[in-house]
Amino acid sequence: MGKQGKKKRIWLRVLLGILAALLLVIIGYVLYVMISYHRLPDDLTLDVRTPENADTTGAVSVGTDYEIITYNIGFGAYTPDYSFFMDGGKSSVADSKESVLATVSGAGELAAGYDPDFMIFEEVDLKATRSYHVDEYELLDKYFGGYYSDFAINYDSAFLMVPPWEPHGKSLAGIAFYSKYPIASAVRKSFPISTSFSKFLDLDRCYSISRIPADNGKELVIFSLHMSAYGNSDAIREAQVNKLCGDMQAEYEKGNYVVCGGDFNHDLKASEDTEEDRASWAYPFPRSDLPEGFSFSMDFLGEAGKAALPDSARNADMPYEEGVTYTVTLDGFIISDNIELKEYENIHTGYLYADHDPVRMVFSLK
Structure with missing residues (x-):
């Protein structure tokens, strides 16, 4: 050779x-x-943080108006010009640490300006590559530090090398719930999720149940949730809805007041019998599966009022452009019939601080 x-x-x-x-x-x-890969155990007791000099004897009462807001802050990445790779956009991490600080602070200040009695934030990072390791729960405490709170972790991932040119990285994130009134106890419930390989790429999913004592011996039970989004099957959607509804019904049968709020990742305006093809995160919510005595709050507005609500979320396949970007209402509240709806509003900011806008509700206990 x-x-x-x-x-x-x-x-x-x-x-x-x-x-x-x-x-x-x-x-x-x-x-x-x-x-x-691991999942947190179901029925996990959550630590309740009590503010300094708190009045631990407070309780909610019948006939008093209370305000609650839900806001998915999208881990602090979604400025209006941001697009996300899992939606067909380009980015997998926030533009910068400064951008994360600005968006989370903006969302916190916006929500705190309403002075709500209860506040739910979804996609709050504790420590994540995608948000430059900013502790967003601590940052939100700047605006809600005087509240009782609990935090339900829904994602503690390995370092994800997707996409290879800008890895999404490792994430520790979850749902933050704040209350002006003492939280007697809180628990984290695991949603059923896919058992396929996609479970390594999508967020784990959960909801928290926070108990607020009422002065009549009952409890206001607030469910804070974030349902599955990417690639979930009909079977997974059905299992998640069934588990949630079972827990809500159990509280209602005890005589408690139930409010369930958050990011449902379903099109909450659409009729469930529609035959339109939809993305996995925009299927109509199966209202017929709700237990007797439960309704979506927006349904009390009537069809015209519901249609007039600004959409609460945008697709992040492109920078936001009003009238061009696809939008849908994914966020809202379910209430039991021993609760009276007083006000309901999708707060339209033009998706200034996230790919979602906050949804606000005023209610009273009957």
């Missing part, structure tokens, strides 16, 4: 060595993701 043939063999060995090393890295990474 001549010199030319020997050189070819050497280069071939080098190339095969590189490919073998790359394959080992890929296999090692896949094993790391699979081995490190």
